[in-house]
Amino acid sequence: MxxxxxxxxxxxxxxxxxxxxxxxxxxxxxxxxxxxxxxxxxxxxxxxxxxxxxxxxxxxxxxxxxxxxxxxxxxxxxxxxxxxxFGFVFQFGQLVPELTCLENVALPLRLGGMRRKLAEAEAEQWLETFDVVEAARKRPGDVSGGQGQRVAVARALVTTPRxxxxxxxxxxxxxxxxxxxxxxxxxxxxxxxxxxxxxxxxxxxxxxxxxxxxxxxxxxxxxxxx
Missing domain, CATH: 3.40.50.300 (P-loop containing nucleotide triphosphate hydrolases)
Incomplete structure (x- = not known):
C-alpha cells in the first residue's frame, strides 16, 4: 500500500x-x-x-x-x-442567491452532466441528512445562517469528494x-x-x-x- x-x-x-x-x-x-x-x-x-x-x-x-x-x-x-x-465550504456559504437551496445542492451534479431530476433527488437526500429539507424550495436569503451553512455543507458533499x-x-x-x-x-x-x-x-x-x-x-x- x-x-x-x-x-x-x-x-x-x-x-x-x-x-x-x-x-x-x-x-x-x-x-x-x-x-x-x-x-x-x-x-x-x-x-x-x-x-x-x-x-x-x-x-x-x-x-x-x-x-x-x-x-x-x-x-x-x-x-x-x-x-x-474536491468539495468546498466557505465562511458565508457562498450559495447562489437566485437558486433555491435544493438547486444549490444539485448544482455540482448538474455541472457534472447529471440530469436535473436525478440531481435534485440526490440533493434532497442530502438536505434530509442535514435536517434542512424544509429549506429545499426556499432561496438562501430566506433561511437562517445555520440552515444556510448546512445547505452549503450538503452541496460540498453531494459529489462524494475525496x-x-x-x-x-x-x-x-x-x-x-x-x-x-x-x-x-x-x-x-x-x-x-x-x-x-x-x-x-x-x-x-x-x-x-x-x-x-x-x-x-x-x-x-x-x-x-x-
Missing amino acids: STEPLLAATELFKAFGPTEALDRASLSVAAGETVAVMGPSGSGKSTLLHCAAGIMKPDAGSVRYDGRELTTLSDGERSELRRGE IIFADEPTGALDSLNGERVMQLLTRSARDSGAAIVLVTHEARVAAYADREVVVRDGRTQSGVVA
Whole structure:
C-alpha cells in the first residue's frame, strides 16, 4: 500500500505585490484525514488552502494530488477536479442567491452532466441528512445562517469528494450552530472516507481534526491535536 499522501503542498511561495502571503509553506493530507490549518488573521492560512485546492497558483513550490502535479494542470483540468473530487465550504456559504437551496445542492451534479431530476433527488437526500429539507424550495436569503451553512455543507458533499476544503466554516455562526455544522461535516466525511482541510482560528473547531498545521507569517509548523 502506498504511503504517499493524498494531497501534498510543498515549499509554497505566494506574493501579492510586495506582500509575501506564503513563504515555504507546506501541507500534507492523508486519505480520510482531517487537518486543521490554524493561525491569526492575515497569516496566510486561506492562501495556503486556495493554493492546495488549485483555486490559485503559487509563485513557486509543488502541489501534488493523487500523484498529479496541480500547478502544471490547465485551468480546465483544475476546474474539473474542483467540480468532482474536491468539495468546498466557505465562511458565508457562498450559495447562489437566485437558486433555491435544493438547486444549490444539485448544482455540482448538474455541472457534472447529471440530469436535473436525478440531481435534485440526490440533493434532497442530502438536505434530509442535514435536517434542512424544509429549506429545499426556499432561496438562501430566506433561511437562517445555520440552515444556510448546512445547505452549503450538503452541496460540498453531494459529489462524494475525496477532499473537502473548509475555510472558516463556522465563522459566521453562533456556537450552537457551529458545533452542529462541524458534527455533521466531520461525521459525513468520515462515513464517505473524505479528507478535510479545515481553516480555522477557533480551538473548539480545530478539536475536530486529527492534526494541526499552524501558519504564522506565511510559514507552517505541524502539530498533533491533543
